[in-house]
Amino acid sequence: MAKLTVKDVELKGKKVLVRVDFNVPVKDGVITNDNRINAALPTIKYILENGGRAILFSHLGRVKEEADKAGKSLAPVAKALGEKLGKDVVFTGTTRGAELEEAINALADGEILLVENTRFEDIDGKKESKNDPELGKYWASLGDGIFVNDAFGTAHRAHASNVGISANVEKAVAGFLLENEIAYIQEAVEAPERPFVAILGGSKVSDKIGVIENLLTKADKVIVGGGMAYTFFKAQGYEIGNSLVEDDKLDLAKALLEKANGKLILPVDSKEANAFADYTEVKDTEDQNVDPGFLGLDAGPKTIAEFGKELAGAKTVVWNGPVGVFENPDFQAGTIGVMDAIVAQPGVKSIIGGGDSAAAAINLGYAEKFSWISTGGGASMELLEGKALPGLTALTDK
The missing domain is CATH 3.40.50.1260 (Phosphoglycerate kinase, N-terminal domain)
Known part of the structure; x- marks a missing residue:
């Protein structure tokens, strides 16, 4: 430092x-x-x-x-x-x-x-x-x-x-x-032991544009899950039912997929429900398509298995954003599956970038299994985006 x-x-x-x-x-x-x-x-x-x-x-x-x-x-x-x-x-x-x-x-x-x-x-x-x-x-x-x-x-x-x-x-x-925050997050991104896999979840593509773009130049793979996956699905022409989507970001999603050169890994199925709350039916989709009248609220079993394969052998993993509505036991299998896959890798340096991911790890009993859990969601996001942090820049140089 x-x-x-x-x-x-x-x-x-x-x-x-x-x-x-x-x-x-x-x-x-x-x-x-x-x-x-x-x-x-x-x-x-x-x-x-x-x-x-x-x-x-x-x-x-x-x-x-x-x-x-x-x-x-x-x-x-x-x-x-x-x-x-x-x-x-x-x-x-x-x-x-x-x-x-x-x-x-x-x-x-x-x-x-x-x-x-x-x-x-x-x-x-x-x-x-x-x-x-x-x-x-x-x-x-x-x-x-x-x-x-x-x-x-x-x-x-x-x-x-x-x-x-x-x-x-x-x-x-x-x-x-x-x-420690700087050592774990910034150095993991700038000088990672490879393979380096980034996992980004959360609800909106717009919240993670800069992070995705920066990590596509740094990581070997960028796995995308959570609500923002449905914007990518719609951009590819899939049916997304009532799932969360940013219609004004469809062109951006297409551009990111083209720029990614195959490094951007998306879900292949979903766990869907006929309402966000007070739902009466929950089921797994066959593929990326979500049924009309339903919305995707978690990764499906095929996606959990696929993400596990993509994480196999990873030596550095940075995770920011859950891949489902983990607060609800019905929709936390995807987030648990991702955590299981991360901590199962021998010798992996595993870093959680604060926010909801940190809450998921702590609340679901995984906190001690990760190398580092950041205390700052917004600050860790800006580090992942490659931005300078004013509070750090203001400190005295060695």
Whole structure:
């Protein structure tokens, strides 16, 4: 990695500013999934154990007006983090001002403070989300010249709490999570052990155009599943019934198929139902055609077998997007089949690009079987697309 990391800076006695991603689901003040907190622990512990005074920044949800603040405070996160660390986490419930400054200045070596939700600054002019120069400079002034970015989930956005702080400190460095995300995803795409197979699912071709185009130049095969497969089917002249389709992307789908030179692998059948919800009939199609009055909601058994063959022998696999409506047990066989095929390959480097794919792996009990599960859906998508991430670009070069 061409950027400085947290191991490259002296931490002892320093007020160290840290951008983490604590954008966790909270219901009635209770955190329902703490994976992102756990992912930040190695960097936080390293800073504290090396005598740093950690000052953490994170957003939680979207906040556009005063009413949006309800249920968006990071107070429950401060409590949960303290329990995981076994020490008090100072929390003033403020994003700026004398109370926050005094609390920061009172920190001793090895102590930690969490700043209130950075998006609270968006209520008056989107200062956080639009990278307000004054806000980035102010937050940077709270530390001693060191900023650690460990929030991969927001690295594709230029916000005051990442790019803004980076521009106003002596050294902006990567935390362990950000370093690992880049190592696994970017290096898997740019320098993969081959054969390299990419699997792309999800509902819309339009969401993955850039990713498909980039991976067709990098991967040995690109497997396409999920709802966006039906746009490709219609472009080829198949009947798709009531399946999801982007009619304005049919020409694009044809162009991608031509450009792919046989590297784009599509499903060969579907599991179809006569409604998305409250359906009364579910069956497998004979081929790519979906029956009138039905819609494809998962990969069929022939496709699951075919995808397994295409994955045989793969040494690097990047997967982004489920291949069916995995939340429904009736339509999760395709996603499970893909996961089974990936983890069955000897010595495979298997990477999930966040989002719904990560949720599928975690919820269906496959998380421990993959080499890496990204914490950032949007950021991982932009890496797969070959784009530069502002939050990463802003860090100090080695």
